Amino acid sequence: MTAFSHIRRPRPWFGTVAVGAGLVLSAVLGCWLTPAAAQAAIPTMTGYEIIARAESAIGTDYMWSQESWVPDAGGDGPDCSGLGLKCWEVPKTLYYQEESGDNATFTRYTSYSFYNLIGPWSELDSRSQLQMGDILVKNNGSTGHVTIYYSGDAWGSPIIYEAPGTGLQIRRISRYLSSEYKPIRRDSMSGAGIVLDNPTAKSTGGTGVGGNWTRSSSVAGYWGDDYQVHAATAGTAWARWTPRLPSSGLYEICMRWTAGSDRTSGATVTINTPSGSYKRYINQRINGSRWFSLGYYNFGAGYSPASGSVTLSATGADGYVIADAVMFTPS
Amino acid sequence: MRLERRSPRDPARPRGAPRIGAPPLIALGGALLLLALLVAVMLVPGAARSAGAETTSSTDAAPTTTDGAPQDTTPSDTTPSEAIPTDPTPAQPSPGRLLVTLPWGQGTGQVGLVRPAEGLTRGPEALAIAPDGRIAVLDSVNKRVVALAADGSPSGQIPLDLREPRFLAVDGDSIYVLDADADRRLVALDWQGVEHHDAAMPALDDVVTGLFATTDGPCVEVAHDAVYLVDFKDAGQTGGAAKQSRAALRAAPGRPLDLELTRAVKATFDPKEGVKLKRYKVDKKTLKGTQIQALAPKLSDKAIEHLISLDGDGQGGIILGARLLRAKGDPVDAPALIIGRLAADQGGADPAAVDPVLADTITLSDSPFAYLGEPYAVAPDGRVFQPVGDDTGYSIYVYTLPGAGAPAATATDAASAIAGAADTPTATVSAALGATLGGEVRP
Numbered sequence: 001m002t003a004f005s006h007i008r009r010p011r012p013w014f015g016t017v018a019v020g021a022g023l024v025l026s027a028v029l030g031c032w033l034t035p036a037a038a039q040a041a042i043p044t045m046t047g048y049e050i051i052a053r054a055e056s057a058i059g060t061d062y063m064w065s066q067e068s069w070v071p072d073a074g075g076d077g078p079d080c081s082g083l084g085l086k087c088w089e090v091p092k093t094l095y096y097q098e099e100s101g102d103n104a105t106f107t108r109y110t111s112y113s114f115y116n117l118i119g120p121w122s123e124l125d126s127r128s129q130l131q132m133g134d135i136l137v138k139n140n141g142s143t144g145h146v147t148i149y150y151s152g153d154a155w156g157s158p159i160i161y162e163a164p165g166t167g168l169q170i171r172r173i174s175r176y177l178s179s180e181y182k183p184i185r186r187d188s189m190s191g192a193g194i195v196l197d198n199p200t201a202k203s204t205g206g207t208g209v210g211g212n213w214t215r216s217s218s219v220a221g222y223w224g225d226d227y228q229v230h231a232a233t234a235g236t237a238w239a240r241w242t243p244r245l246p247s248s249g250l251y252e253i254c255m256r257w258t259a260g261s262d263r264t265s266g267a268t269v270t271i272n273t274p275s276g277s278y279k280r281y282i283n284q285r286i287n288g289s290r291w292f293s294l295g296y297y298n299f300g301a302g303y304s305p306a307s308g309s310v311t312l313s314a315t316g317a318d319g320y321v322i323a324d325a326v327m328f329t330p331s
Numbered sequence: 332m333r334l335e336r337r338s339p340r341d342p343a344r345p346r347g348a349p350r351i352g353a354p355p356l357i358a359l360g361g362a363l364l365l366l367a368l369l370v371a372v373m374l375v376p377g378a379a380r381s382a383g384a385e386t387t388s389s390t391d392a393a394p395t396t397t398d399g400a401p402q403d404t405t406p407s408d409t410t411p412s413e414a415i416p417t418d419p420t421p422a423q424p425s426p427g428r429l430l431v432t433l434p435w436g437q438g439t440g441q442v443g444l445v446r447p448a449e450g451l452t453r454g455p456e457a458l459a460i461a462p463d464g465r466i467a468v469l470d471s472v473n474k475r476v477v478a479l480a481a482d483g484s485p486s487g488q489i490p491l492d493l494r495e496p497r498f499l500a501v502d503g504d505s506i507y508v509l510d511a512d513a514d515r516r517l518v519a520l521d522w523q524g525v526e527h528h529d530a531a532m533p534a535l536d537d538v539v540t541g542l543f544a545t546t547d548g549p550c551v552e553v554a555h556d557a558v559y560l561v562d563f564k565d566a567g568q569t570g571g572a573a574k575q576s577r578a579a580l581r582a583a584p585g586r587p588l589d590l591e592l593t594r595a596v597k598a599t600f601d602p603k604e605g606v607k608l609k610r611y612k613v614d615k616k617t618l619k620g621t622q623i624q625a626l627a628p629k630l631s632d633k634a635i636e637h638l639i640s641l642d643g644d645g646q647g648g649i650i651l652g653a654r655l656l657r658a659k660g661d662p663v664d665a666p667a668l669i670i671g672r673l674a675a676d677q678g679g680a681d682p683a684a685v686d687p688v689l690a691d692t693i694t695l696s697d698s699p700f701a702y703l704g705e706p707y708a709v710a711p712d713g714r715v716f717q718p719v720g721d722d723t724g725y726s727i728y729v730y731t732l733p734g735a736g737a738p739a740a741t742a743t744d745a746a747s748a749i750a751g752a753a754d755t756p757t758a759t760v761s762a763a764l765g766a767t768l769g770g771e772v773r774p
Contacts, residue, residue, distance in 0.1 A: 064447070064449065064450070065449075079449050079450060080449050080450050080451070081449050110449060111449055124659070125658060126636075126656055126657060126658050126659065127636055127657070128602060128634070128636065128656055140699075142448070143446055143447065143448060144448070144449060145449070145450060145451050146449075152637060153537070153538075153540065153554040153555045153556065154554060154555045154556040154599050154600070155540075155555040155598065155599070155637050155638035155639075156601070156602070156636065156637030156638065157540065157555055157637045157638065157639070158637070159538055159554070162451065163450065164450060164451040164453070165445055165447045165450035165451050165453070166445075166447065166450070167494075168451075168494075168495060168513070169495070169512065169513055171495075171512045173497075173511075173512065173538050174539070174540045174555070175702070175704075176639065176654075176697075176702070176704070176705055176706050178667075178697045178698065178699040178702070178706075179657060179661075179663045179664075179665070179667050179696075179697055179699055301536075302536075
C-alpha cells in the first residue's frame, strides 16, 4: 500500500461507459421532466446531521448571501437560505468552513428555490408530517425566509433554527410560524439514527474544504460520499462530532473508518461526557468499513461540544488517520 | 470568496439558460386553465360570489363601527352555547375592533419593521396588557417598549439595552423584558421607564416560550412545560457591579392563571391524545401545586396543529388557543387560529371524567405580513388583542369571546376607554402624543 492510497483511483472503463450512458439518458429525460427532476443525486443524510450542523451555527452572526461559518465559534454566519442549503447539503456537500463561491458551478438556492420546490425536495401534505431536519419556508415574491424544523414541544409548537436577519444571530427558538410557511422535506433522508458523517465534523486547520483534513474516497466501504484523511503529525489535528442528543442517558459510541496498512495503529479517540473525557485508542489498519464500538457512556440531553462529543486526533499517530463517521445509539 | 447573489426570482437557473420544455407545457396548461375558469364562471355563479365574500373577510374583520358596544364582537355564526356543536369552528374569521394603528418607523408613536429579501420580516415581537388596560408593545427592531394608554394612544417609550428582546410581560407596576437568545438577560422596569433589575438568566434546559407577570415577580416558561418564578433578590439593583447579577429560579407548577399566582395551569397537546389540562392551586410560600382539576377540553372538530395560548380569563376560567392544522393548498388567509373559553364552573364535581367542548370560540386569520411574536395576547380580563401588520403599520384589534360575560371590575374602565377609541385613525393617535414616560424619549 502506498502512502497515497487516499487519492481517488481512476474509474474502470465500464463505469465510465455506464456514467456516460446515464448522462445521455438524463439529458433526454430532462427535456420532458421538470428541472427539479433533473437534479443531481444528493447524499443521504440523517435528521440528526442536519440538526448538528444547525446547532454548530448558533451564535454566529447573520451574513446576507453567505453560507459558511466556523462551528461552535461565533463570528460570521450564514443567511437564512445559506443555513438551509448547508444543513441540507444541497446541491452538494459543503463543509462547514466552505463558502459557495469556491465552486463556480455552484447553484445558490434561496428561499424562492425552497418555496417553489426548485431542487431535490418536495412539499409535505401538512405540518403534521414534519420530522427533524425538514424545512418550513415562505416566499411571497419580495421577501422570503427559511427555517429548519427540530421538533414540536409539549404543545406541539415548533422549535426551529433560523438565521433571522442582519444584526441578529443564528438561533434555536420556539416561535409562531404563520400560514405562509410551507413544510418541505429533502430527498434522500435516512432513518439511520444518530449518525454523523465526516462533513458534519468540526476539524482543525484553515477555512478551506474540510480544514486540513483531505477528502478521499479511494478505499471503499466508507459512510456517505467520502471520508477525510490526515497524515500523522506532531501538531494539532483533530475532527470532532457533536450531535444534539434527544435525551440524557446511556449511549453506545461507534466509529467507522476504512482500513489499510498505511493507517495508524493507534489513533486517539476522546469521548467527552458530562462526567469527564475518556480516551480510547483505535487501530485503523483493521476493523475497517464497519461500526466499531468504543463502549457505553452517559450523556446529557442537548448539544454540547465540550461534554457531548467524540474527538478523533491525528496528533502522535503512526500513519494516516481516517475520519469517516460516528454513531450514538441510546441503550 | 463570496458570490454576488442572483435574483431571488429564479436563482437556480443561470442567466440565458433555456427553460427545459416549458413553452409548450405552459401554453397547453394555460389554455386548459382558461377553459376551466370559463366553465366554472358560467356554471357556478354562486361559487364565484362565495369566493368573493371570502376575499373580503379580512376587511370584515376590521369593523368601522364606532358605537363601541363591548359585546358587538360576537360572530353571527357562532353555535349557541347550550348546544353541543357538530363543528364549532366558524367558517369565517371573527370580527374584531381596531384599537390603533402605529405607523412603521423610528419616531414617537411608531414601531420598527425590518423586511429583508432573505430573512425574517419582523416588527414588534410581543404585546402585553396590564390589568388597568394599558398596553405595552415590544418594539424589538427599535429596541424599546412603546407604551399605549387603554384607548390605544401612545403614551411613551422606554429604550432597552438588549440586543434581541423577544419576550414581554406587564402588570400594573412593572414591565419585564427578556432577551433569551443573545444577551440572555431579564430586565424589570416600571411604567415610568425606571429600571429596577437587570439580571443574567441562568442556563435553561430548552427554549423559552413565555414570560408572565405576577405580584411576586416574572415567571419564565421553558418549551411550554416547566415554569420558573424569577427571584431578583440575589440580582441586586441596577448600577455598578450588581447590574449583571444572576437571577434565581424557583419551579412553579404551571403557567400563572392570575397575577397573585394562586392558580396555575399546565397543558399538553398531542395529535392523538388531544389537549390535556391540569389546573393547580398554588401554595404561595413553597410554590408547590395541588392539582384541583384535570380536563381534556375540545376546542374544535377540526384538527389542531399546536396550542398557542393558555391564560386566565379574569373570572376563574381559562382561555385556550390553538392553531388549526392546514392542508397543502389551503388558502393562506383562511382561519388559522381558534380561541375558546373554559368557564370556571366547567368540568363538574368529577372533572377528570368530563371532557368539555368549548362552544364559545372565535377564529382568526393570522398575520403573515411580518412576524409579530405570538399571533395574539390575552388581557387579564380575557379580551384577545391581535397584532396585524400591513403596509400602513402595526394595528391592534380587540376581540371579546362570546359568553365571556361582563369584564372583570379592573378592566371595565379600560373596556369603556377602548369603546370610545374604536377605529381610532392614525392622525388622531398621533395628535394624542406628548405624554411621555419618565425615561429617555426618542424624538
